[in-house]
Amino acid sequence: xxxxxxxxxxxxxxxxGFNKTGSNPMVGAVIVxxxxxxxxxxxxxxxxxxxxxxxxxxxxxxxxxxxxxxMFVTLEPCCYLKKKTPPCAQLIxxxxxxxxxxxMKDPNLKVNGKGIKLLKRHKIxxxxxxxxxxxxxxxxxxxxxxxxxxxYVTLKICLTMDGKIYNLKNNKENIGDSLQLEHANRLxxxxxxxxxxxxxxxxxxxxxxYRGKDREFFRQPRPIVLDSNLRIPxxxxxxxxxxxxxxxxxxxxxxxxxxxxxxxxCEIVTINALKPKRILRKLFSLxxxxxxxxxxxxxxxxxxxxxxxxxxxxxxxxxxxxxxxLSLTRNLENKFLINNxxxxxxxxxxCLMLKIS
Amino acid sequence: xxxxxxxxxxxxxxxxGFNKTGSNPMVGAVIVxxxxxxxxxxxxxxxxxxxxxxxxxxxxxxxxxxxxxxMFVTLEPCCYLKKKTPPCAQLIxxxxxxxxxxxMKDPNLKVNGKGIKLLKRHKIxxxxxxxxxxxxxxxxxxxxxxxxxxxYVTLKICLTMDGKIYNLKNNKENIGDSLQLEHANRLxxxxxxxxxxxxxxxxxxxxxxYRGKDREFFRQPRPIVLDSNLRIPxxxxxxxxxxxxxxxxxxxxxxxxxxxxxxxxCEIVTINALKPKRILRKLFSLxxxxxxxxxxxxxxxxxxxxxxxxxxxxxxxxxxxxxxxLSLTRNLENKFLINNxxxxxxxxxxCLMLKIS
Numbered sequence: 001x002x003x004x005x006x007x008x009x010x011x012x013x014x015x016x017g018f019n020k021t022g023s024n025p026m027v028g029a030v031i032v033x034x035x036x037x038x039x040x041x042x043x044x045x046x047x048x049x050x051x052x053x054x055x056x057x058x059x060x061x062x063x064x065x066x067x068x069x070x071m072f073v074t075l076e077p078c079c080y081l082k083k084k085t086p087p088c089a090q091l092i093x094x095x096x097x098x099x100x101x102x103x104m105k106d107p108n109l110k111v112n113g114k115g116i117k118l119l120k121r122h123k124i125x126x127x128x129x130x131x132x133x134x135x136x137x138x139x140x141x142x143x144x145x146x147x148x149x150x151x152y153v154t155l156k157i158c159l160t161m162d163g164k165i166y167n168l169k170n171n172k173e174n175i176g177d178s179l180q181l182e183h184a185n186r187l188x189x190x191x192x193x194x195x196x197x198x199x200x201x202x203x204x205x206x207x208x209x210y211r212g213k214d215r216e217f218f219r220q221p222r223p224i225v226l227d228s229n230l231r232i233p234x235x236x237x238x239x240x241x242x243x244x245x246x247x248x249x250x251x252x253x254x255x256x257x258x259x260x261x262x263x264x265x266c267e268i269v270t271i272n273a274l275k276p277k278r279i280l281r282k283l284f285s286l287x288x289x290x291x292x293x294x295x296x297x298x299x300x301x302x303x304x305x306x307x308x309x310x311x312x313x314x315x316x317x318x319x320x321x322x323x324x325x326l327s328l329t330r331n332l333e334n335k336f337l338i339n340n341x342x343x344x345x346x347x348x349x350x351c352l353m354l355k356i357s
Numbered sequence: 358x359x360x361x362x363x364x365x366x367x368x369x370x371x372x373x374g375f376n377k378t379g380s381n382p383m384v385g386a387v388i389v390x391x392x393x394x395x396x397x398x399x400x401x402x403x404x405x406x407x408x409x410x411x412x413x414x415x416x417x418x419x420x421x422x423x424x425x426x427x428m429f430v431t432l433e434p435c436c437y438l439k440k441k442t443p444p445c446a447q448l449i450x451x452x453x454x455x456x457x458x459x460x461m462k463d464p465n466l467k468v469n470g471k472g473i474k475l476l477k478r479h480k481i482x483x484x485x486x487x488x489x490x491x492x493x494x495x496x497x498x499x500x501x502x503x504x505x506x507x508x509y510v511t512l513k514i515c516l517t518m519d520g521k522i523y524n525l526k527n528n529k530e531n532i533g534d535s536l537q538l539e540h541a542n543r544l545x546x547x548x549x550x551x552x553x554x555x556x557x558x559x560x561x562x563x564x565x566x567y568r569g570k571d572r573e574f575f576r577q578p579r580p581i582v583l584d585s586n587l588r589i590p591x592x593x594x595x596x597x598x599x600x601x602x603x604x605x606x607x608x609x610x611x612x613x614x615x616x617x618x619x620x621x622x623c624e625i626v627t628i629n630a631l632k633p634k635r636i637l638r639k640l641f642s643l644x645x646x647x648x649x650x651x652x653x654x655x656x657x658x659x660x661x662x663x664x665x666x667x668x669x670x671x672x673x674x675x676x677x678x679x680x681x682x683l684s685l686t687r688n689l690e691n692k693f694l695i696n697n698x699x700x701x702x703x704x705x706x707x708c709l710m711l712k713i714s
Contacts, residue, residue: 161671161695162686163520304677314518316673318700318713320661322689329519332679338518343675345702345709352702352711354518356675 003129006030006037006072007103011134013042014051014074019189019219022046023287025135025142029055029073031066031097038064046287052077052088056095067096074103074135076128079115089115093122100124103131107146141192141289144310150280152290155303156187157328158315158351164325165297171203176317179349184315185211189218191292193246193283197299198227207237208294221292222246224283226274226299230257239264246286248274276306301332312338312356315348360486363387363394363429364460368491370399371408371431376546376576379403380644382492382499386412386430388423388454395421403644409434409445413452424453431460431492433485436472446475457481460488464503498549498646501667507637509647510665513544514657514685515672515708521682522654528560533674536706541672542568546575548649550603550640554656555584564594565651578649579603581640583631583656587614596621603643605631633663658689669695669713672705 013028021043029051031039039059042051049057052073059066077088077100092100100119105128106112119126136143141152158176159165167173174181188194188210200206208223209215223238223245230251238245244265251258252270261268267286271278283291293303303309344355370385378400386408388396396416398408406414409430416423434445434457449457457476462485463469476483493500498509515533516522524530531538545551545567557563565580566572580595580602587608595602601622608615609627618625624643628635640648650660660666701712 159518159520161516161520162684162689163516163518167692301677301679316711318695318698320658320686320689320693320695322658322686322692324692325686327519327684329677329679329682332519332677335524335679335681336677338675338677341675343704343707343709345704347700347702352700352709354673354709 001035001037003072003101006032007074007101007129007131009037009040010051010072010074010103011131011138013040014138017043017045019192020045021142021289022192023142023145023284023289025075025139027051027073027075029071031055031059031064031069031071033064033066033069038062038069039066047084049085050078050088053085053091056091068098070099070101071097072101074131074138076102076104076106076111076113077115077119078106078111079118080110089118092119093124098124100126102126102128104128104135107143109146140310145284145289150284150308151192151288152311153280153293153303153309154187154191154291154311154313155293155300155309156184156313157295157300158184158317159328160317160319160321160325162320162322162325163328164321165295165328166326167321167324168326169324175319176315176351177349180315180317180351180353183348183353187292187313188221189215191221191290193222193224193288193291195224195226195291195293195299197296198225198229198231199298200294200296201225201227201232201236201238205233205237207241209241219243222288224248224288224291226279228274230255230261230268232261234260234264239266246283248279248282250274276303276308280308297326297328298331301329305332305334305336310357312341312354314354314356315351316354317351358392358394360429360458363389364431364458364486364488366394366397367408367429367431367460368488368495370397371495372399374400374402376549377402378499378646379549380499380502380641380646382432382496384408384430384432386428388412388416388421388426388428390421390423390426395419395426396423404441406442407435407445408432410442410448413448425455427456427458428454429458431488431495433459433461433463433468433470434472434476435463435468436475437467446472449476450479450481455481457483459483459485461485461492464500466503497667502641502646507641507665508549508645509667510637510650510660511544511548511648511668511670512650512657512660512666513541513670514652515541515674516685517674517676517678517682519677519679519682520685521678522652522685523683524678524681525683526681532676533672533708534706537672537674537708537710540705540710544649544670545578546572548578548647550579550581550645550648552581552583552636552648552650552656554653555582555586555588556655557651557653558582558584558589558593558595562590562594564598566598576600579645581605581645581648583636585631587612587618587625589618591617591621596623603640605636605639607631633660633665637665654683654685655688658686662689662691662693667714669698669711671711671713672708673711674708 010028017026041054079089367385374383398411436446
């Protein structure tokens with residue numbers, strides 16, 4: 001096996017942490033001796049041991065000594081002390097690993113080269129290879145979190161060709177077709193959370209869950225509801241789920257509804273204005289790495305114009321609703337131009353999907 | 358040269374009649390003797406000699422006799438008498454041509470196999486090769502005209518992502534960008550006429566001309582205006598052009614405005630209801646082969662729901678106008694579903710073009 005193969009294996013391991021690492025990045029590591037992999041590890045869950053620790057443990061459990069071995073790790077080993085798990089760089093030194101090949105410098109300023117420096121100071125050979133693109137794809141949420149102090153935000157909506165989101169005469173009518181709905185549902189497994197406005201909860205009472213056949217292998221996204229006046233019905237489907245919803249409201253904790261919802265397992269955040277910037281800052285502090293915003297029109301318009309989004313996914317369904325339809329942007333006061341963004345197009349069922357990022 | 362080459366040459370000749378044959382099809386013909394082309398011809402203009410006549414004339418002018426030659430012609434030669442030009446099948450017989458290879462049976466019921474029959478009756482060898490697709494591409498307007506007794510209709514519109522056609526705060530703002538505008542203008546050279554509602558004339562005062570660098574080589578499309586109450590200003594740019602506009606109205610010919618417009622060169626059609634079906638039937642009788650419908654929203658909605666269109670072209674521009682924008686379908690009472698149509702997508706500048714047919 002070549003260096004490329006070892007690194008590729010480390011990235012494959014990293015992916016196993018998908019949707020389990022919370023605000024931490026996904027990381028994978030392999031330990032190599034005499035050109036053979038003797039240990040494998042990845043960051044398995046938020047707060048748990050890092051990939052390096054798991055790889056060393058895996059090798060030693062199989063009876064190998066990791067002294068004089070090489071480690072391939074997708075992200076720079078950490079080196080700071082005051083955190084949930086012991087630092088990895090120090091462990092690598094202690095265990096006598098002789099060389100570390102690293103997929104990317106950690107963008108987190110608490111590490112950001114300091115891990116590499118520590119290894120070098122202990123005469124451990126280090127090499128940073130340019131796996132930035134792979135890491136960004138793997139950890140877009142994490143990288144965004146560190147860079148912007150907010151989760152990765154995707155705005156998603158399904159529209160008719162004339163920009164309507166809802167049939168006013170028939171609220172059971174789906175705007176998209178079954179393949180589009182399936183595609184949109186599949187998006188959910190890539191996000192930590194799904195955010196909607198209170199009207200969506202009241203009108204549709206959605207579950208906001210990922211319903212694919214492989215759903216058992218994924219942690220369900222956490223529902224987030226923007227609900228200024230705490231109008232959410234206690235019998236809403238999202239209440240009582242294992243994944244308790246986060247509700248943003250203006251209502252204080254002394255209200256009766258607040259207490260009832262808390263008792264039902266909701267996490268309620270009171271802020272005096274439900275503005276995208278404040279909401280995202282709060283989600284950051286709650287370890288939410290990524291948010292899929294699913295509507296309705298008011299929430300969409302507010303986040304759109306805030307510019308605090310990373311990706312915009314629009315499905316166009318081949319129909320016109322005219323006067324029967326509710327317009328997506330009926331709350332958008334001023335025009336919003338999309339500049340210098342990349343636009344990708346794909347056909348999904350009878351619909352067109354635009355991905356703007 | 359092979360038979361394929363001769364037929365390909367005939368189709369290339371046919372194209373030279375582009376935008377000049379009115380409601381007639383584009384047709385090309387070559388005459389071959391000893392495997393060499395001795396004469397070429399195409400239908401050069403509405404009312405003028407047919408391709409076969411021109412090809413025979415071309416050969417004879419060069420000093421060749423066409424007796425015992427072969428003719429390759431893209432469409433079945435005509436055979437009926439009461440029309441502007443003498444019938445071709447009879448001329449072929451008279452000139453002693455021994456074989457005719459034909460690209461497609463004429464869908465016009467006045468011919469439709471009768472030309473071939475006449476040739477066979479005179480012991481002329483005939484062969485119809487399957488060039489239906491080529492003919493349809495060349496003559497979609499003509500074929501549609503014959504089949505449906507109406508012109509080929511394309512609905513074209515440029516929308517924001519939220520389905521708006523116009524900035525209410527700034528009527529000078531283009532919805533698309535310069536490349537989109539150029540592309541949309543280039544469409545015009547493929548149509549005999551451009552149809553708009555009176556509000557478009559009053560608000561934008563457009564020229565409705567093709568403005569490409571090669572404009573001298575094309576006949577400008579004829580402007581058509583739907584103007585129930587004859588509100589069109591006498592100073593509109595489309596009045597006084599070489600290509601006089603056709604105006605559909607409910608106002609009778611006795612009105613002063615009617616007379617003034619007629620004097621200014623307009624062709625005015627009074628009908629009691631400006632419905633798509635009646636308008637298209639009238640355009641058919643006026644020898645209009647194809648119509649590009651450019652808006653505004655009311656005209657678009659009316660033709661959309663009439664289903665009397667062949668093609669729908671929508672450009673989506675990457676912007677949202679929200680409350681600043683005028684909705685395309687504000688006059689569309691009921692929803693309209695697009696079923697079983699083919700949708701093609703292309704990027705034009707910053708816009709996406711959808712072609713639905």
